[in-house]
Amino acid sequence: MSAPALQASGLYKAFKTGRSKIEVLKRVDFDAEAGALTMVMGPSGSGKSTLIASLSGLLRPDEGQVTALGQDLWSLPAGRIDRFRLEHCGFIFQGFNLFPALTALQQVATVLKYQGLDGRRAKAVAAQTLGEVGLEHRLNQRPSELSGGEKQRVAIARALAKSPRLLFADEPTSALDGENGQIVVRLLQRAAREHGAAVICVTHDHRLEAYADRVIHIDDGRIVDDVRLTPASPPAPPRPELRPATPERPRALAEA
Numbered sequence: 001m002s003a004p005a006l007q008a009s010g011l012y013k014a015f016k017t018g019r020s021k022i023e024v025l026k027r028v029d030f031d032a033e034a035g036a037l038t039m040v041m042g043p044s045g046s047g048k049s050t051l052i053a054s055l056s057g058l059l060r061p062d063e064g065q066v067t068a069l070g071q072d073l074w075s076l077p078a079g080r081i082d083r084f085r086l087e088h089c090g091f092i093f094q095g096f097n098l099f100p101a102l103t104a105l106q107q108v109a110t111v112l113k114y115q116g117l118d119g120r121r122a123k124a125v126a127a128q129t130l131g132e133v134g135l136e137h138r139l140n141q142r143p144s145e146l147s148g149g150e151k152q153r154v155a156i157a158r159a160l161a162k163s164p165r166l167l168f169a170d171e172p173t174s175a176l177d178g179e180n181g182q183i184v185v186r187l188l189q190r191a192a193r194e195h196g197a198a199v200i201c202v203t204h205d206h207r208l209e210a211y212a213d214r215v216i217h218i219d220d221g222r223i224v225d226d227v228r229l230t231p232a233s234p235p236a237p238p239r240p241e242l243r244p245a246t247p248e249r250p251r252a253l254a255e256a
């Protein structure tokens, strides 16, 4: 089997507040495969957000190691960690984190420009990715003119547009109703299955479990359960490039 896209061992993190210390990650071992939707379930306060932040280079653990796409993430200088996130990681948060002043198209295109695409190309790829999440008719709307479900789809398009190999979602459905939550989790599933990303989604929403390839339970900073719902994937074929040389894409995420 191919090496996991993401592997962590002995992750330990504690926060000091005043004179008390709270241990949030108690030596967590973790791995996630490319092409799979790995769900991390746990009650509020169990350490999910801290785990995802440690895995993705956002928050340095006190101890432990993260190997991401073959790189020892926390041994890199800070600038290289930022670069790694920019190049390889997509993020989706509960609160959408959109810029109020930007249209849907601009939200997605901005990220692509940071990656070095020129303006025209960035807009073309952004429009296409928004089409893949079913928002082709909302390109010029600002967040205040979009529903919660549409906002989260913009956030997903923004994360997917750069073809991340690692996609992190922190409670992506908790601000959404059941129907929109289902749309969102289906898009995450397809990012894994069709585009080969390692998708790590933390949530306390049990309705999402049905879409996962693997469900890991965390409680009080420890992994307490790890269940594969689909067989481990065979060695991955060469990863199809998400961003095509021409603006056309082979298939639309919103189609199937």
Ligand code: ADP
Residues within 6 Å of the ligand: 015, 016, 017, 022, 024, 042, 043, 044, 045, 046, 047, 048, 049, 050, 051
């Ligand atoms: P979850 O995402 O599962 O709800 P978190 O990882 O956000 O859990 O937090 C786990 C625990 O760590 C909580 O008790 C929270 O209050 C505490 N915590 C998280 N971040 C900090 C911080 N920066 N400073 C102090 N305590 C924190």
Ligand code: MG
Residues within 6 Å of the ligand: 048, 049, 050, 170, 171
């Ligand atoms: Mg959280």
